[in-house]
Amino acid sequence: MITDRKLTFYHAAPSRGNTVHWMLQELGIDFDVKMIDIRKGEGQKPQFLAINPLGKIPAIVHGDTVVTEAAAICCYLADSFPEAGLAPALDDPKRGAYLRWLFFSPSTVEPALVDHAMGRETGDRSMVSYGDWDSFLSVLLDVIVKADPWIMGTDFSTVDVVLGGAVRYGRMFDLLPQNPVFDDYIARINARPAYLRMQEIDAPYVAAVMSA
Ligand SMILES: N[C@@H](CCC(=O)N[C@@H](CS)C(=O)NCC(=O)O)C(=O)O
Secondary structure, three states: OOOOOOEEEEEOOOOOHHHHHHHHHHHOOOOEEEEOOHHHOHHHOHHHHOOOOOOOOOEEEEOOEEEEOHHHHHHHHHHHOHHHOOOOOOOOOOHHHHHHHHHHHHHHHHHHHHHHHOOOOOOOOOOOOOOOHHHHHHHHHHHHHOOOOEOOEOOOOHHHHHHHHHHHHHHHOOOOOOOHHHHHHHHHHHOOHHHHHHHHHHHHHHHHHHHO
16 A cells, blocks of 8 residues: 555646546545636646646656556556555456456546547548447446446446446436436446545536536
């Protein structure tokens, strides 16, 4: 466990920062938060560009280690705080499936949802990271229908935070079709105390964005 280093979380809500915030709440560790007002362009200021040259939220600084990209941050945190049990150990046979579905989210689900939102889910399926929409959806549904109750089985893991967060987002904005398989899984996420804590803490920031 790496507890001796200061952990600073660069966050904006609502944003992909919510995934990392949920992860931090699941871990139950101490951290400092720096809110970055991305809607006012604070992510593009030199202080933050020094952390993430893309100017994107989320990011963490843990001691001297900088991590950006929501899935990479969650993967890093799970391995840095193994006592929380959110990742199989390196030599656990489950590690392969864990990494596979963890990175399925940013590599496959996100491009599919963005293309779907923009009405451009066409093209050469060998070039498109998710193949084609129908094949992608059938694989995603198969992963979620087998979640019993979580994607890695009985134990909740980082995969549920990252891929579960993407599924929840996809349903919230109607990018994924209504389906009881998604709804039942999302209901399980919604009942997690750490998820509720994240939502409660972020609520004032979300409300400010919604009323702007
Ligand atoms: N690939 C990045 C994407 C991060 C991202 O797009 N963040 C958005 C908020 S959800 C952002 O910072 N937008 C502000 C901007 O681009 O100026 C990740 O997964 O963390």
